[in-house]
Amino acid sequence: MALSQTKSTKMGMSRLLRIFVFVGAVFMILLIIIYWDEVGATNFYLHATISGPHPSRLTPHRRSDPEKKTDEDKENSFLTDIDAFVNQFLEGTIDPTEQVRGEPTPGEAHNQSSEKSEEKFVPRREWKIHLTPIDPEMKQRQENRKQLLQDFCSNRSLFDFPGKYRNFDDIPNKELDHLIVDDRHGIIYCYVPKVACSNWKRIMIVLSESLLLDGVPYQNPLDVPQDLVHNSSLHFTFNKFWKRYGKFSRHLMKIKLKKYTKFLFVRDPFVRLISAYRNKFEQPNEDFYRRFAVVMLKRYSKYTNPPASVVNAFAAGIRPSFTNFIQYLLDPKTEKDTPFNEHWKQIYRLCHPCQINYDFVGKLETLDEDAEHLLRILRVDNVVEFPPSHRNRTVSSWEQDWFAKIPLESRNELYRLYEADFKLFGYSKPDKLLHE
Structure with a gap:
């Protein structure tokens, strides 16, 4: 009992x-x-x-x-x-x-x-043990860049620009589509077209393992097919949060912004415009021809009925000039009809540096050093290496030649249009270009 x-x-x-x-x-x-x-x-x-x-x-x-x-x-x-x-x-x-x-x-x-029922575990790459500290000069470079952003964003007596004082909650979801999130490593990357974004997207694809070949994630960024690098389905951006998390989306965005390491890469604004023009209008691109080149040719050139396809246009030697491109950017009708394309939209409008406290600001002008420094900070330099850069096809020394046919008044108007990017990211005002 x-x-x-x-x-x-x-x-x-x-x-x-x-x-x-x-x-x-x-x-x-x-x-x-x-x-x-x-x-x-x-x-x-x-x-x-x-x-x-x-x-x-x-x-x-x-x-x-x-x-x-x-x-x-x-x-x-x-x-x-x-x-x-x-x-x-x-x-x-x-x-x-x-x-x-x-x-x-x-x-x-x-x-x-x-x-198949038994998983294999093998080391992919040796873990790097860094015995030497990060170069103090590199640390100071980042501190200076971040401090400059903080000064311009917080000081009301300094340069003002649209959207400077709005809150993060005021930014529409569609304007957050450049913020790529890698939850595996706690990284957020704001990509800026024409600033090595193809290679940084390759890095993000490798880290997030969002692209597979025969069931295995890519390990070498250069192996990622070019036609898939910019495939939006491979990149999980803030703009997609509301579809996955619904009412929790904004809350989760804020938490990730607080916890994750956030970075972006920038470039001299005028040089970026030259690069965008060369890439999208000097080379045959059917999409950009139909959406933008035809408009430029009709508005600012003698072509009232330009060819319907880029192939026919190039065969006839017809394409918008750099002057036409600048006219298009300065035309009030452009933004009224449709927002700036991401390839020439201002960086501050793509990445919202006054609403997002970036941990790392890289520059194309110091790409190799900055990329190596960033990957080490992110502790992923044992997983990926930044692809070797081909020395820039478009450089600042070309500005004088490219803008030679642009009227002085238009140059100054263009500077005012991109002035926020010049100031926020520490690029000197091109005085010689604006006063000749």
Whole structure:
């Protein structure tokens, strides 16, 4: 009888313990949801394994389109994020020196089909141990660039420009589509076209493992096919948050902006315009010809009925001049009809430096040094290397020649249009160009 009572007591205690564990787990999840900001929930993936295919990714080329997610998908994604956060406490932090998931060695490849149920873990690359500190000059360079941004954004007596004082919540979602998020490494990159953005997008694709070949993520940025680099479905941007997280989207954006490392790369504004013109209008580009070149030819040139295709136009030697391009940028009808294209839109309008406190500001003029410094700061220099840059096809020394046919008044008007970018990012006013 006593033995039976003892067993009954033990069973009751065991049942009570399970109830306490269940209630505790529920309480913890509620606590996470209620105090989302305090617990830093956006570090979901910061301790995840940094390489290897994720089971939710599709082969051979890309993930399913996040824009086509159903309500059930959104709910599952949100619950998965909560699970990932809770698992950090249950499983602990992964040691970066541990082996990580990667491709099978050549000797193992032929056994792969018979071992599908058994995961392979092989080191992908040696972890770098930096024995030397980061160059103080590089640190100071970043401090100076960030301080300049802070001064212009916070000081009302300095240069003013549209949108300078608005809050982050005032920025429409469609204006946040240049902010690419990598949750695996806690990185946010604001890409600026014509500022090495193709290679930085390649880096982000490799880090996020959003593109697969035969079920394996790309490891070398240069292996990423050129035609896929700018594929929007491969980049998870802030603009897509509302489709995945709904009413939580803005809140999560703010948390990630607070927790993640944010960077952008900039360039002399006038040189960037020259580069944009050369790339989009001196080379045959059907899309840009139809959307922009035809408008320029009709408005500012003698062509009332320009060729319908870029092939025919180039064959006839017809294309808008650089002067036509500048006229188009300065024409009030341009912005009235359609917003500036990202290739010539001001950097401050793409990346919102007065609303987002960037941790790193790189420049194309110091690209190699800045890229190496940034990858080391991000602790991903063991995972990727920035592709070697081909020395710039468009340089500042060309400005005088390119603007020679632009009227002086138009040059000054153009400077006023891009003055915020000059000042915010520390580019000298081109006085010689504006006073001759």
